[in-house]
Amino acid sequence: MEDNKMTDSNKSAYVSMKKVGHKFDPRPEAPMVVQDIDLDIHRHEFVAVVGPSGCGKSTLLRMVAGLLIPSHGEVSVFNRPVTEPRDDVGIVFQKANLLPWLTVRKNVLFPLKHKYGSYSPSDEKRANELLEMAGLTQFADKMPDELSGGMQQRVGIVRALLLNPDILLMDEPFSALDALTREQIGFDLLDIWKKNPKTVLFITHSISEAVLLSDRILVMSKRPGTVLDLIEVDLPRPRSSQTINSPRFAELTDLIRGYIYEPNVPA
Numbered sequence: 001m002e003d004n005k006m007t008d009s010n011k012s013a014y015v016s017m018k019k020v021g022h023k024f025d026p027r028p029e030a031p032m033v034v035q036d037i038d039l040d041i042h043r044h045e046f047v048a049v050v051g052p053s054g055c056g057k058s059t060l061l062r063m064v065a066g067l068l069i070p071s072h073g074e075v076s077v078f079n080r081p082v083t084e085p086r087d088d089v090g091i092v093f094q095k096a097n098l099l100p101w102l103t104v105r106k107n108v109l110f111p112l113k114h115k116y117g118s119y120s121p122s123d124e125k126r127a128n129e130l131l132e133m134a135g136l137t138q139f140a141d142k143m144p145d146e147l148s149g150g151m152q153q154r155v156g157i158v159r160a161l162l163l164n165p166d167i168l169l170m171d172e173p174f175s176a177l178d179a180l181t182r183e184q185i186g187f188d189l190l191d192i193w194k195k196n197p198k199t200v201l202f203i204t205h206s207i208s209e210a211v212l213l214s215d216r217i218l219v220m221s222k223r224p225g226t227v228l229d230l231i232e233v234d235l236p237r238p239r240s241s242q243t244i245n246s247p248r249f250a251e252l253t254d255l256i257r258g259y260i261y262e263p264n265v266p267a
């Protein structure tokens with residue numbers, strides 16, 4: 001996408017939410033699940049969403065994905081209201097859900113085959129490049145059950161990237177992993193993102209994961225989920241284990257913890 005898209009902050013937003021709200025039950029007395037969410041996400045920005053369980057984080061992501069139409073307000077992608085899933089928006093879910101009868105490489109290529117009936121040698125080349133970028137080259141011909149959970153999630157990320165989406169939506173992609181794997185895969189994701197920049201909306205329960213990965217963090221209140229704060233993560237990149245040990249990292253995680261575990265008022 002050309003940089004002239006970036007001249008006006010409004011026009012340049014790859015994803016834009018304006019007064020977005022949603023209730024699943026249309027009756028007037030039914031409670032809102034999310035309310036008054038305003039957020040613009042710009043080119044190659046990494047934005048995380050954190051908030052208490054049930055505050056509507058996944059609901060928000062599903063609205064950007066076009067899997068759910070908001071009952072209030074508007075979600076736009078590239079200045080067009082989202083009315084259905086789009087090819088330029090990829091999704092990575094909590095579980096990679098790889099097809100157990102296909103090798104890793106064939107799993108990665110599967111969406112192309114499913115969509116177009118076949119894939120080209122250049123698609124295969126790109127799949128191999130992305131697998132290499134994700135440190136999976138030696139597992140490309142293995143079956144999914146021969147891989148660890150962390151590797152399977154990396155395959156899921158490669159599979160989404162092969163479709164070359166401009167925007168990548170990630171819904172708690174690492175929440176099924178143990179703490180150590182989770183931290184490592186966070187660094188892996190930063191590495192993949194650096195080599196293959198995308199505009200990312202990342203839902204997580206983990207405050208430290210959000211701080212480690214993001215440029216900005218949307219902190220949501222408990223249900224109905226509203227915006228408590230939108231925090232700039234002013235930690236230098238590239239981020240590393242030193243980042244996690246820095247005083248600023250601790251300040252930012254404490255700030256967010258204050259919002260989530262204390263009453264729903266700005267500190």
Ligand SMILES: Nc1ncnc2c1ncn2[C@@H]1O[C@H](COP(=O)(O)OP(=O)(O)OP(=O)(O)O)[C@@H](O)[C@H]1O
Nearest residue numbers: 024033051052053054055056057058059060205223
């Ligand atoms: N299809 C649906 N129909 C009715 N209610 C729903 C539906 N999907 C979600 N909800 C409700 O909306 C609220 C927000 O759910 P959502 O999954 O978006 O929250 P979340 O913040 O992602 O939660 P968690 O952190 O626990 O994953 C919850 O109370 C949930 O029960």
